[in-house]
Amino acid sequence: VSRLKRFLAPQIADALMAGPDAIARLGSHRADITVLFCDIRGFTTFSETSEPEDLMRFLQEYHAGIGEIIFAHQGTLERFTGDSVMVFFNDPVPCEDHCLRGVNLALDIRDRGQEIVSKWNRRGAELGLGIGVAAGYATLGRVGFDKRFDYAAIGTVTNLASRICGVAAGGQVLVSSRVASEVEGAIETKPLGETALKGFSKATQLFEAIGRKA
Numbered sequence: 001v002s003r004l005k006r007f008l009a010p011q012i013a014d015a016l017m018a019g020p021d022a023i024a025r026l027g028s029h030r031a032d033i034t035v036l037f038c039d040i041r042g043f044t045t046f047s048e049t050s051e052p053e054d055l056m057r058f059l060q061e062y063h064a065g066i067g068e069i070i071f072a073h074q075g076t077l078e079r080f081t082g083d084s085v086m087v088f089f090n091d092p093v094p095c096e097d098h099c100l101r102g103v104n105l106a107l108d109i110r111d112r113g114q115e116i117v118s119k120w121n122r123r124g125a126e127l128g129l130g131i132g133v134a135a136g137y138a139t140l141g142r143v144g145f146d147k148r149f150d151y152a153a154i155g156t157v158t159n160l161a162s163r164i165c166g167v168a169a170g171g172q173v174l175v176s177s178r179v180a181s182e183v184e185g186a187i188e189t190k191p192l193g194e195t196a197l198k199g200f201s202k203a204t205q206l207f208e209a210i211g212r213k214a
Contacts, residue, residue: 011076011093026151028141031091034102034133034179035158036075037165038066038109040083040117041128050125058120059083065116066109073105078152085109086162088153091140099135099182103209106131106173107187114171128170133209134161135178163197164206173209180207188213 040046040062047055063080070077074095075087087105090098113129120127136157142149160176168174180189188210194203 011074026092026142028139030137031140032098032135032137033091033140033153033157034089034098034135035138035153035161036085036087036089036102036106036109036131036133037161038085038106038113038129038131039165041130041170042126043083046120046125046127058116058125062113062116065112069108069112070105073101073108075101075105076151079150086158088138088158091153092151099133099179100186102133102135103173103175103179103183103187104212106133106175107209107211110171110173117170130165130168130170131173132161132164132166132168132175133173133179134164134176135182136160159199160197160204163199164204167195167197167206175207175209177205177207180209183209186213187211 046058050058059082062083066085067077070085070087074093075089076091076093078086078088087102089095089101095101110129110131117125117127117129134157136155138153138155138157140153141151143152144150164174164176174192175183175189183189189207190210192206192208195206197204
């Protein structure tokens with residue numbers, strides 16, 4: 001099981017080992033989830049100007065640093081894709097406070113990620129970490145074929161989180177209006193007005209998550 005968890009999110013590995021009933025719950029279904037996307041600003045330029053060994057060393061440090069935080073917050077890590085990371089909450093393990101969990105994770109990733117990129121920036125890189133968080137319904141379940149499956153979340157909420165991440169500046173955590181309203185008692189947020197996001201016909205109200213309230 002421990003080896004399996006190195007290749008799959010722990011929640012998925014546990015379900016696979018728990019038996020037929022748990023595996024059946026990984027079939028296609030709808031769920032209200034919170035989705036977090038983060039990626040590195042300036043990574044393309046860094047890739048073009050760095051030696052492959054330095055690039056891999058940076059990615060190893062970055063993935064290790066934020067990976068530990070994701071596991072500590074019990075988020076479902078869908079994937080690492082180069083410099084991009086997608087995590088969601090409330091599936092396959094339910095949690096009532098999934099918006100707050102997502103924002104708390106985002107704030108911790110922001111702080112740890114900035115430590116990592118700052119070290120590399122002192123060596124001449126120009127990197128930053130942008131994060132987007134959104135909440136809504138998605139279709140979740142196994143995707144692939146009988147010799148290779150992944151567990152994925154598909155829907156507007158995943159696109160929204162990705163697009164919000166795309167407009168976040170280095171060091172910013174941006175969240176949707178629903179997420180901001182769900183966490184207002186615990187998280188300090190700042191309204192940023194409406195922003196046009198690619199793929200969405202209407203402008204989207206965005207908020208910046210500043211930090212936890214005392």
